[in-house]
Amino acid sequence: MELTAPQRTGEPGTPVASAADRRRWWWRVARNVALGVVAVLFAIWLVLYVTKGRFLKTTFQSVVGKMLKRDVRVRGDFQLYFAPWNIKFLAEGLSVSNPAWASKPNLFEARRIDARVAPLSLIFGKRRIRWMELDGGALDMEWDAAHVANSWTFSEKKGKPFALPRIDRAAVRGTTVRFRDPRMQLLADLKVEDVTALEKRIGRAIGLSGGGRFRATPFRVEAQLLSPDATASGGENKLTLRAWANNNVIDVAGTLPSLAELEDVPLRTAARGRNMAELMEIIGVVIPNTRDFRLRGQLVKSGREYRFTRIAGRFGNSDLAGRLTVTNRERLHLDSVLTTRSLDIVDAAPFIGYNPDIVESRGAVAAAAATGAGPAMVMPDAELPVATMQRFDADLKWTIRDVKSRRVPVSNIDLTLDLERGRLALSPLTFAMARGNVASDWIFDTRQRPSANRYDIRLAPTPMGRLLAGYGVAEAGTTGTVRGRIQLAGRGDSIHDSLATSNGRIAFTMPQGSFWTRNVQLSELDIGTFVQKMFEKKLKEPVQINCGLIAFTVRNGVGAADPILIDTQKNVVLGRGGFSFRTEAIDLAIRADGKKFSLISGQSPVTIGGRFVQPKLDVISPELIGRAGVGLGLAIVATPVAGILAFVDVGDAKSAACGPVLAGATAQAQRTTKGEKRDDVDRGRPAKAEDGKRSDDEKQTQKKKFLGIF
Structure with a gap:
């Protein structure tokens, strides 16, 4: 049929076309074009339907490969046609390669994939799969080392979150998912449990299980998508996950915007x-x-x-x-x-x-x-x-x-x-x-080898009654306080080694107050008995302290009394010896000298020995035995009354000036109340050598006064 366009109005010798003629002409044109398009589409559909589109295999590999900038291969059967309205896609041995930087050659592999795709969803970008059968699938998802690009984003730009298309029904068998993130040092290999959807719903849960490695720790994991229907529809991804790693059980639950998207998503852990x-x-x-x-x-x-x-x-x-x-x-x-x-x-x-x-x-x-x-x-x-x-x-x-x-x-x-x-x-x-x-x-x-360690511990004024309540000291009647400071520096990669090589000072001071004990034992060290032997009281009244200092100078891990000096109302308590951080040995001798004459006095040094873990108290000292021997000799040679002379305390103890004591000064700075330099305090010399035997020099520095008063 030949179409002749109507002639224009006003031209000489030609008839004038009416508006109705023009409309009929345009309608015939549109009808013929539409019929032509339908005919062409039908022909294409018919050819594809009859051939199953198998002849498009090479074209599919080439076109899709260029679009994705990846190598796309189909090693087996291939079908691409309308059946009848949805796009039928079938590929056996399908593979899509990974970018060059990835650790695995392929992003996706499948023994067989059979799908029905809604064609309009491809046009509008909302991919919808009516039906999918996946057998032997393997998905490899990786981030690059800089965590900028990933294997599933087909561009050179920044990687995007992974998003599944909407899937109405599916059957999945023998499928695995691998995820690798070098920045997180995470590698996970998961198996997707087989899924069969017979009607319009995938089911109540999709399970994943497997293992992997996080940093250097292997782990095992089990997870479930609790709302796979919503997930397949592009809705909520309710995930629960349990992992076992390094003797720990870790649970994670939450709702993900997509299966591989964790950014800014709150997860219960x-x-x-x-x-x-x-x-x-x-x-x-x-x-x-x-x-x-x-x-x-x-x-x-x-x-x-x-x-x-x-x-x-x-x-x-x-x-x-x-x-x-x-x-x-x-x-x-x-x-x-x-x-x-x-x-x-x-x-x-x-x-x-x-x-x-x-x-x-x-x-x-x-x-x-x-x-x-x-x-x-x-x-x-x-x-x-x-x-x-x-x-x-x-x-x-x-x-x-x-x-x-x-x-x-x-x-x-x-x-x-x-x-x-x-x-x-x-x-x-x-x-x-x-x-x-x-x-x-x-x-x-x-950063220094071995480690350079420093300890600086400062104790503000603290009530001794409560501080030592568990060690035999009564709160009621004890009004004294104690303050102090420990400053040590040593080298070593353990606390023991650093203290065993440390140098510094330990000092605790006691201002005026009272001190009262109960006869309560701590291991083998009985503080109640200790105080009783020091002051020869029946513990009926507290000891009145004017001032006191317990200080040690530490050299190369060995602490020596420097000084131990406590001035009370009736006595001056002095100490010598020390301890070792190396061996944890203790060798202290403490005694109280009276300030007034006492006819009968058995006072002698009370020693503390043993080790940190088990200090030992000894109230029967060599000085006391010596006094008893002298007394016995005098009683035999002269008269029994003469034996009492061995236990006479002349009461020449010199009261301490409390200024240097409360300042925590060393022994060399200690003075009497008259301003005289004290000659009865230790000057920071250890009582024993490291082998536990007293050296000759140490023996000379520990000379005793007459009748055992030092």
């Missing part, structure tokens, strides 16, 4: 295990050992930050709450604020290197031995984790309200920790002790 140190070891962080723990909180990943908030739970018999932020940059960094209402003293044992379970079941000596310390030693010899401390940084503020302890009245602990490139500072570390305050700074600098 919970963890439990036998030792919190094993949990932190997973991310390469070292903390002291703990007893079993159970914690819960909320996790939000934001860029390089992993923020744990609303933390609450317990470790051992102690509670814990607060927040923790882990930043995964060039160096791992931890920033945390923690609070504890009640801390069991046993749970604090790991802070100095003890295993709390051993402390609770077998005591401190066994716990010290477990760290490598020698027999009968209490100072831990566990080495600092130097290499690990130099790999990460940390900031911590931890407040503890109460400490459960039978004998140590500690509360209101406020700890600030700063770890930077191997230098660990506990500064300040403050706490209340028996209504007094302790402020301290502990520095462990592992």
